[in-house]
Each structure stands twice: as structure tokens, then as C-alpha cells.
Amino acid sequence: MIFAFAALLLPAVAAWWVLRALRLSVPGGSRVLTAAVAGALGVGAASLVTFAAVSAGVFPGRVFVGADAALWLGLWLGAWLSARAHASEAAAASRIERTRKWTAADWLVRAGCIAVLAAACAVPVIEYLRSPHGQWDAWAIWNQKARFLFRAGEDWTASMAIPWSQPGHPLLVPLSVARLWAYAGAELTAAPALLSGVFGALTVATVMGALDVSRTRAWVAGSVLVAPLTFSNLVAAQTADLPMAMFIVASLAMLRQDDTAAWQQAGRARSALLLAGALGGLSAWTKNEGALLLAASGCLVAWVVVRHGRWQDAGWWIGGVAPMAAFVGYFKLVLMPVVPEYVAGTTGAGLMGQMISSDRHAAVLALLWPMWLSWGGPLARGCLPVATAAALLLSLAPHGRSGRGTLAVVLVMMAGYYIVYLLTPLNLSWMVATSSERLVMQVWPALVMAALSVGHIGARDAAPTAFARGDT
């Protein structure tokens, strides 16, 4: 198991140093957020390398593990040596100290958050002891695909013949699980559970880091994020929805409009857009819903660059998306050219008919409305409408500017899911019952981030400095 843990750590640390070497920093310069982004990019990049190894017929085996470890160690070393050149400058800047003292309320919120996080961590552990293979979709789809990759190598495409395994979904999660097994040398059930737990931790770190962990609101956000059973239950699920949630919120965290002046800086725009594109691209490499995120966040990027008069910066976002889009395109067009069953067989006339059918809208709303109200699990019912209302109200206030873009993308994604429900040829009740809770979970972290995205007082002056110095 220690080798599986090393398999996760190596690319994450390499990604951390590559970010430093390339002087790519996250908005606000938060180390917590940087670590989360590095972890996500590391897992994502490692899955792409694994995909190349599978396609080349050298997966799994000691050759792959040795070459993979050497690659990440080499990248780590190279990036570390490169980053050392400007380390002294960053170290001098990071010595800036904060003067604000915490009040009793601040301490209380932090202590409460730690208690909530501890309880939320207990849920996946308890569930793992009861369901080591994960929930239904884990063994029917994601871990099963990982087994094909681990056991059959380049012949994994045989899994396409299994209709319930959703062959059209991309491979980030199965590849990551199979890679951990390759390092461990065995199909440990703890490996996908570890991966899921890491994505849970990265999601929490992203939301809290984006909202600045030195501020109490970040700790409130962390508590609100993990308190519903739906969240911790999904950490235990070992499915791809939690990684999706992570990539969505991380990509949107890069695009937050917390300080318009900072966006005028070429370095800030380059970093934020490149990282947002890469993280958004990884979401498309995780599940089909990632394409919806790219479409919605692409509109947000267009608005951001036009607003700041730096339309040429959109190229950085496209540059971030492009590598993952190439992999997804190869996967979708060459390896698995299948139409997802939830939209298969619908024609133009049929689509229009369902889109304008009041009966269809009524049927979808009748199923979604109770879910909307009850989402969250025991004693968390109502948290979804409350969080949505909070985000909407905050976005209307002048100091709620930073969450507007995030909220807009979340709403567009929810509208996209709603349209799929309108158009699906599958049994609507079954479709809503088996997917709606997970789909909401994908945008829940971003919604919490938007609901607590209160602008910094005086951010216009302070943020560029914070961004440049690279600390929290």
C-alpha cells in the first residue's frame, strides 16, 4: 500500500515544483490551493502517461513502474533545480507577516470545522469497512474498467462490449486506479478508496484555499461543504463524480474575479487561465459532463478576457485545455466511438418536441423538486436551496463579485443536466433517481465556494502583492 501512496505522491510533488519552476501561481497565491491544484494536476498527468503506456503495450509491469517513477522523479528534480533560481526572491516575499489576530469566534469556527472534518473523514472509513469494492457504480463501471486495464493491458477495449460499464466515459479514474495497482503489485481495494479519499481532501483544500484559509469564512465553507452525508458518502463511493467535482471547483477557483486589477497583470492572467484550462480539460478526461464544464467555463473565460481587454489571453486557457482535448478526442473518436445511452437515438424532431413539451417539463420538475429539497442526507435537507439562495443573493451585492462567474457556470451546468433529463430516451424516473444526486454533488463544492466568495476589503490594492509573493 505504501507504493500506491508513493504513486500518488510522486506526480503531485513533481507538479508542485513544475508550477514553481514555471512561475505559475494560483489566484491569491494560497499554498493550500496550490497544493490542491498540484495534486489534481499530478493525478491527471499521471493518468495520461499511464494511458500512453497502456496504448504502447507496456502496462502494467515493473518496466512501467520503474519508467513512470523515474519520469516523475526526474521532473521533480529538474523543476526543483529550476525553481531554486528564483527561490530566494519568493522566500523574501513570503516573510510578510499577517497582523490580524483571531477572535474567540474565529477559534471556535476553526475548532468546529476540524470536528466536522473529522466526522466527515470517519464516514468513508466506516463505509469502506462495509463496502471495500465501493458502491454499485464503482464495481460496475470504474473499478471494473481499472481491472480491464490492469489485467488485459492494451486489450482493455474489450470492456466496450459491456453496456452497463458506460464505455463512452473517459478514463482518468480507471487509469489512476490501475496505476496504483501497478505500483502496489496487486489489486488492493484500498487503492481506489485511497484515490477517492485524496480527491475528497483536494476538494476541501481547493474550496478553503480559494477562500483564503486565514479567513474564517474559509473554515465555514469547509464545514458546509463536507457536513452533508451526500458528500462523505461520495468520498466512499469510489466513483468518478468526486474527481469531477474537484476539477470543476478547481477550474472555477482559477477564474474567480476577486480582484479586477490583478487580472490586468499578464502573469496573473496567464497563470489563472492556463491552470483553469488544464483543470477543465481534466474534467473532460474524467467524465462526459466535463464537456459541459468546458462549454460553460469557456463562455466565462470569453467574458473575462473581453472585460479586461486582454482577449489574446484566451489562448492560455485554450492552451491548457488542448492536451487533454487531444486525449479525449482520440478516446472518443478512435477508441470508443459510442453515443452515451442517455442521449442515444434521439432525433432532431423528437428533441424539439421534448424540449417544448410542457408535460415533459412538468414530469422532470416533479422528480427533481423533491430531490432538490431533500438533497444532503439526514439533518442536511434544505442545504442545497439555502446555499443556492445565498450564492444568488451574494452575487447581487458589490462585494459578491468574485463568486458571480462561478455561480453562472454552476447554473449553466445544472441547466445542461436538466436538458439531458428532458431529452433522454431512458426511463425518466430511473434516470433521475440514479443520477440527480450525484450530478448535484459535482457542482456542490463550486456552489459552496460561490456562496462564501465575499470580496476582500481593499483587494484591489492587496491582491496583486499577494499573488506575486506566493503565500497565503
Next chain:
Amino acid sequence: MLWALVAAGAAVRAALAMPVDPMGQLESEFLPLRPYLPSRGEVGYLQAFENAGSDEAVRTHYAAQYALVPRIVAVRIGQEYVIVARDAASPGGDSRLDGYFLLRRAPSGHSLYRRLAP
């Protein structure tokens, strides 16, 4: 914060009340058949003679597939090897298995049939 604490506590309580997932057990029941199957390719799976669409029947089929990856366990007859889950064949002899002979029976009751040579 108080709400978050209470909700997180309720989540732990709900997790403790969750039943044990049978997948580990179901998967292990098919493993004794694995050495008698080809390493790749498609294997037949006999659909239960009654309640074929029940959650239990579907879960058992999915468990067979999960256990026997990278083989494809397809619900049809005609392949050289056919897996017959416990209680899937109709009692007293199932005509769908005409032309097959019993190759192996696992302790769980699941069986592997092989087509008689033509």
C-alpha cells in the same frame, strides 16, 4: 457551524447503519470457476429462468463479470463456455443447456458448462 456539526454527526450515524455490501462475497463465489475459463474472450451466462430482471439477479450477473475480467460475461447461450448462476437453471433440467455438459460446480452453487464437441 452548529448545523454542520449536527449534520456531520448524523452522517456518521447513517454510515454506521449502512448494510454490508455483498459484492465481495458475490465476487468470491465465482472465483473457483476462473481457472477453467479461457483467459480472454466471451463467456456465456444463463439468464435466470425466473425474475431475471430482479436486482439480485442483475447484481449476480454483474458480480460474475466483475470477478472474471477481462473475459466478457454475456447473457446468451452458444459460446463454448456458459456460466450458470445458482438457481438460474430451471429445476429438473433446463433445455437451454442442451448440448452442454457440466464442467465444474463451485462450492457456492454456481456452475460452469462447456459445449459438447460437435
